[in-house]
Amino acid sequence: MKQESTEMVTTNSPPKWRLIVNKLIKISVNMSLVIGAIYLFGMMSTIHGKELPEEYFINGYPSIIGLVDSEIFMGVIFVITLSIFVYALYLFWQLHEVAVHKSQQMSSAHTQIVFALSLCGLFIDKTWWVLAIIIAFARWDVIGNAISSIINNGVRGNKQ
Structure with missing residues (x-):
């Protein structure tokens, strides 16, 4: 009769909960960096003051021009545009x-x-x-x- 070995295989991999916590920490740090960059670039732009003129509203409802007139929106657009340029440069380097x-x-x-x-x-x-x-x-x-x-x-x- 064969004896089966009951050796326990030990691995040095961390537990699943630690991997999940590390992933959540990385995601939260990246999101806070992106939000911080949006806020920073948004504050560097000046958009025609803070008061909203009546032409921003059509029949009492706000139109899209009010969104374009905000600093945070301009920060978002700047970060997205910068990200696209950096990604395009990365792809060109990979091709090169x-x-x-x-x-x-x-x-x-x-x-x-x-x-x-x-x-x-x-x-x-x-x-x-x-x-x-x-x-x-x-x-x-x-x-x-x-x-x-x-x-x-x-x-x-x-x-x-």
């Missing part, structure tokens, strides 16, 4: 670094030259970036075999 990431993924010997050509493409001319893309995505083993085959055929005189 696609050659380096592909070269690292393939564990290529050309990783450093691909990185250098990517930087040259960023600061000098885009032609260098295109060259880095070609180097990163090329199958150098296939290219090497084809060149060796061409040289062998030329030396031996085989014609196809």
Whole structure:
């Protein structure tokens, strides 16, 4: 009869409640930073004073122009616009670094030259970036075999 081992597997992972509390703390800190940035950028703008003129109301109901005339709304718009620009710059950087990431993924010997050509493409001319893309995505083993085959055929005189 086999004896089953009753060894207890211990892991060093924190309990679930601690993970949930950490996640809630991160969310609350991020939300407070966003609200603080909205308030800060809102207070840096001055919108035509605080009194609401009668043209802000249509038949006694407020129109959208009153919302546009508030500092907090301008702060929200500024933070959203700034976030979109930062995200777009991040995506452009990821696109720019696609050659380096592909070269690292393939564990290529050309990783450093691909990185250098990517930087040259960023600061000098885009032609260098295109060259880095070609180097990163090329199958150098296939290219090497084809060149060796061409040289062998030329030396031996085989014609196809």
